[in-house]
Amino acid sequence: MPDHVSIVPFAVLTGAVVLGAVAMMLSRNVVHAAFWLLEVMMAVAGLFMLLSAGFLALVQVMVYAGAVSVLMLFTVMLTLRRREDAERPLDLSAASFGLAFAFGLAAATAIGSLPGARVRMPAHAPGVAEFGALLFSRWALPLEIASVVLLIALVGAVWWTGGEDR
Amino acid sequence: MSPLLQALLRTLAAVALLLVNGVVLILMLRKVLARLHLRLGPTRVGPWGVLQTVADVFKLLTKEDFRPSGADKWLFRLAPVLVFVPSFMAYLPLALSDTWRFSDLDTGVLFVLAAGSLVPIGILMAGWGSNAKWSLLGGLRAAGQQIAYEIPLMLSVLGPVMFAGSLNVAAIVNAQRGVWLGVIPRWFVLPQLVGFVIFAIAGQAETSQTPFDMSEAESELITGFANEYSGMRFGFMFLAEFSNMFVVSALGVTLFFGGWLVPWADRNPLALALGPAVFMLKTYLGIAVMMWVRGTLPRVRVDQLLAFSWKTLIPVSLAWTVLSALVMRAVNL
Incomplete structure (x- = not known):
């Protein structure tokens, strides 16, 4: 197994994960947000596949994309009394951005303080x-x-x- | 040949098989249903009506691509793609013979099931995106039904997988060579008869065939989730349904009926060379039986359908899985 994965599929997949997560947070419609979450889960399955973890990728697709997000969509669609109820309020005030920034800073510090986990790749997957x-x-x-x-x-x-x- | 080009050509071959299957299966469904209804079916276009589907494809391609003004624009457009792509993905691990295959995956059976578990997403998207009551009802029914019947389907697949000790489709077929007691072909359908019955019921439900077609139900939901679609977008949804039928039947043939093996001649080079034809013949026989059931049984109610899966089919398939594992260990098959 090589020590690195090729950059192009990695960039495409991580881009899909990050952009999908941002789009999920920013979409006002809860049904759209659920579909964006599904996109993130599929892209994560792609990352597993890139790391030669085929079984994990398929389980990710089957459990998270095929069951969890379908149940989520099912629940959202079943409990909305009117179609207009799918629109949720989105707080774009300075305070909410400050809170998000503080959380990001705390998470980055916590991850940065961990000892560097340099794992050697096995000889074969x-x-x-x-x-x-x-x-x-x-x-x-x-x-x-x-x-x-x-x-x-x-x-x-x-x-x-x-x-x-x- | 570069691996990228090779992968591209294999994928194109799978697309070609899917499209040919679609055209053939639509004509076959019409003829089989007509036979069961004591009708003739299509007879006018070409001899025996064989060109009727070709004419229909041109009709679908040239029809106006209509979108209701209240529909959710992007979800409405994306849904046919998300219905079609998983049903195409499920073709990739299938093997028509030892050498005729699109890929050689160690997780082949799991891949087919994973692709199948994505089908309800596109249907839910179509149901929601159309912004119509019938469509949404159809979408919700399809999602509830497919989640319920996925579990017995996966459990029924476990039996042959345990017998073969592999998830690779070619390994499962090759484990079915030879005979039991000198005469009976070593097909897994015999020791796994209960598992096969569960597989057949769950497969009929996963492909939304009557008696489990509540998500379409022409007479009450006027084709449900596909109601608002026209032209080739409708065509893709239709095509996906037929291709799912082929996948379920092909998976059943692989797991329970010895795939491309000819009984009593599974080491004969000529029989092995004819493998792809044998596999297609068995698969089409399976599809014919599915259509026969579709034309014979009446539609059940949606609550009966869900209760049957959760309260009967899942407990039975769990018990059967445990029993076949214990017997397999005891007898050492």
Whole structure:
């Protein structure tokens, strides 16, 4: 595996991620914002693909783009009583820009203070078979714990919303 | 040949297959449905009506591209693209034979499923962008339905994947060589019969075919999400639907019916050379069965459809996955 990825696809994909995120924040229509979020998720999948993490990219597409954002869109479209309700107020005052700037500064300082994580790339990109073998041997217990936590969350959500017979 | 040019040519080959499939499948649907309704179907344009679809393509291409004044301009324009592109992406991992393939992905089956999971996004976009009640209802129905039936579809795929020990479509087909007990072809449909039935039901729902076509429902939603579209934008949505049918059938043939293998002759060089034709024949047989079901069964209600998936199909497919994993370990197939 080379130590660098080629610059052109990287620039296109990171540009898509950053611009998509900005467009999501700036669009007044919540449905448009949800579609921009979807674009960001797809571009992140592209970045995974660029790093030879094919399995991760496909899971990103399937879970985040195919399920999470579809559910988000579904909920937004189902709960809007009128079409005009999709327009949200956008605060462009100096105070909000100041707050955003302060947050950006804090995040940049926090990331800058971390020790430089210079990871050496492996000799070859592990395939999906190696990934699966490792996931179900060395990381089997954490995987099971995570799945049980998710299952509990699922059952809890159903119980929470369950009608009169609860 | 440079890898970029090679990739471009392979992609173009996939586009060509998709377009040819679209033209052939539309005529096939009309003829099969006509047969089931005791009609003749198209007969006038060309012998046996074979040129009818070609004439229809020209009609779609020359029609006015109409946009309702209240529609959301960009979403309305973008939606047909987002419906069409995933259905095209799903072609890329398919393999017509050991050598006839568009790509060699170790995650092939997962790639097809991931592409399929993107289909509801374009439909939701079309439903919202059209700014019409029928369209939005159709879009929401399609999204709810596809999310519900994606889960049993993925679980039913797990059985053959476990048997073959790979997500690569060619590896799955090659694991189905040989015979059981001397006579029965080693196709995964036999040990995975329950899985195949789940796959067939979920596939019929994922491609929005009757009895699960509530998102289009001509008689109540007047084609739902595609209602406001005209010309080639409508054509793309239509084409995507037919290409999804082909993908589901091809995936079923790969996973359960030995792909391009001819039973009892799966090492014969002549049979292997005919692989692509065998694969297409099996896939079209699968599509014919899907059309037969479409022409026979009445449409169910949307609440029945969702309840059937969440309360019956998903528990059954979960139990079946666990059972087949345990049996596979015990018998060591």
